[in-house]
Amino acid sequence: MRVITLTTDFGQVDWFVGALKGVILSRYPRASIVDITHSIPPGDIRAGAFTLLQATRSFPPRTIHVGVVDPGVGGDREAIVIETERALHIGPDNGLFSFAVRDQVIRSVRRLANPRLFQHPISRTFHGRDMFAPVAAHLAAGFPLRQVGPPLTDFVRLDWPEPEHQADRICGQVLYLDRFGNAITNLDALTLTRFAESSGGVAICVGRHRGIQMGESYSAAGRGRPLALIGSTGLLEIAIHGGSAAVQLGLKVGATVTVCRPSGTIMTNAGVCD
Amino acid sequence: MRVITLTTDFGQVDWFVGALKGVILSRYPRASIVDITHSIPPGDIRAGAFTLLQATRSFPPRTIHVGVVDPGVGGDREAIVIETERALHIGPDNGLFSFAVRDQVIRSVRRLANPRLFQHPISRTFHGRDMFAPVAAHLAAGFPLRQVGPPLTDFVRLDWPEPEHQADRICGQVLYLDRFGNAITNLDALTLTRFAESSGGVAICVGRHRGIQMGESYSAAGRGRPLALIGSTGLLEIAIHGGSAAVQLGLKVGATVTVCRPSGTIMTNAGVCD
């Protein structure tokens, strides 16, 4: 009873997700299929990669993660499977799994090339149904990984956006806006702790909002007031208790979030990071 | 193969629901996980409570219902499990299960306090993933309930909004607006039957709309005309066949719905209930 997860930009209005599941269950009836999300913005590989990073951590070993954010479907990008010490990752070779496998040992990478595993005729527009889902099902059912296709030496990797360390500050950025309007950044807990230790504290600035209070939970600040906290991802989030930081602070993916010394917050030029 | 249901305000865009399922399957691979909904309006405990009341009725005995509408996450509210004669209910102690367990015998209430059952490190913002889901999985797998944590004498209960009985009428209110725009009220079938028997019939008024016709199914009135009927919840609904009562009559949760005698409908002051 192996777990197969699905992360796509298919939405939930059409039959696309249902078709993937039918294809899987036709080949591996005992599959435990889990939807991560089907609401990745169409073609947004980075959003898909961040989502897969966060989601895949919670799954049992040997889970098979199928990802389909595939604007190049039917073109010349490869279809691949990435084997790590924890899981298998199946999808287009366009960077979608870059973040999820970033801290893992890569055991093998293979091109999906065994026609016996595909659903025929293979369409030019729906490789999720015709290639990724059936390969996942066959692997879950015990088909040997080495017969999926020839090994590749590498796969497309997106750069993780590292924060920029400057003399008296760290410049991070917003990576993701969640349903509650929380803005998740690329600033992790360790980075903040070290900065605080060497600087005598931390102040967070986002655009014109300086000295945003650090807290431990969403309710640490008053309702409607901006708050920064280490969220469930282990990354710094900007939040507004009972509101939406994204809407109320006008935050977008890519917006700069600055970590400063507390005393210098108001005085310094907030534009230094930009 | 025990059933675990999930009712949250997480939406289906982010990875939050997927993470819950991964955590459950990591601990209890044979779980049959059912999504009730993840579209409770953020933080709306009453909407969650009404949804859980309606949904949980349809599940088999010994189902484990996980509810996460948790605006106080990370604050001082407790995390609890409520055992009734039919099911287990796991979530924040904020009233979310009040309506679902209202007509059931409460066998026990316990605080979730056994750290062996949690996923560590426990975040301050995502107890669904770190506490509720893993506890549900362990209980489904047979972990003894009494070792989850110490017993509590009670839990937070929301008042069920009872209709108000007046001399010649009953004043009810809208509790829920569904996807089709039907407005579900707190007036049940028995209440209406008794009123009709003693008053020689029933007329329904909503705002300026008086004498709304009673029917047995949505198609009982002409398309576009308001209609009142006992819906699948056993409660009076206001509906418009082929339309939306919520939109077309401007109904909100909390709006007054009056049950009058048929003869007095037009004459009386419709404002009496307000």
Next chain:
Amino acid sequence: MRVITLTTDFGQVDWFVGALKGVILSRYPRASIVDITHSIPPGDIRAGAFTLLQATRSFPPRTIHVGVVDPGVGGDREAIVIETERALHIGPDNGLFSFAVRDQVIRSVRRLANPRLFQHPISRTFHGRDMFAPVAAHLAAGFPLRQVGPPLTDFVRLDWPEPEHQADRICGQVLYLDRFGNAITNLDALTLTRFAESSGGVAICVGRHRGIQMGESYSAAGRGRPLALIGSTGLLEIAIHGGSAAVQLGLKVGATVTVCRPSGTIMTNAGVCD
């Protein structure tokens, strides 16, 4: 471990889908339940029928497909099960399964009439929960089909909208707009191939857009340019790579799509099909 699929217009906000699943699992705990979609536009039987046509192809033999797009619920339409050589189809007798079973041998059609199989009391507004789901579960669990109810000689069938063949062109129409804004038509690959062979090629016209380029995949045309291709349904689609054909070309369901000879594209009166 039989597969039961659900295709409805219930949305995913309320508890309706959860209730269906609870009812099924109460009667057949080993069910493998798959959501096709719950976002059929309310009451849109044709959209439901097209979705079921596309989705059901991907499922294993003996799957039980439950469809609930049922604007006449509680009225005088029958509740039926259609048995084909591949699958069972359970829902209202309003045409919802017309397209899915169109190319299959119909083995039997029965009215759902055995009260032992229903959930009581049967509401007048939610036959999905009270009739279709429990019947599906009982059949999945092995209850004999012939005891579900009396045989019927036929069921309601929607006409498939055939393309119109004219002297020098074929007039098709848009049947469905998907999440990506692709417009799926009633023109199949064989029809196009034959026309191309006899006419020395193919040109596609949609409204004022004449001579739309044929391609093999979404990326065959430049970003932002209209493209026609045989999609994963085997039908001609109008697409815009990196955009939405529905939005950018103003396409609606029912819009005319014309197949012309390449040389005549610009000269001929594009209104001939309308």
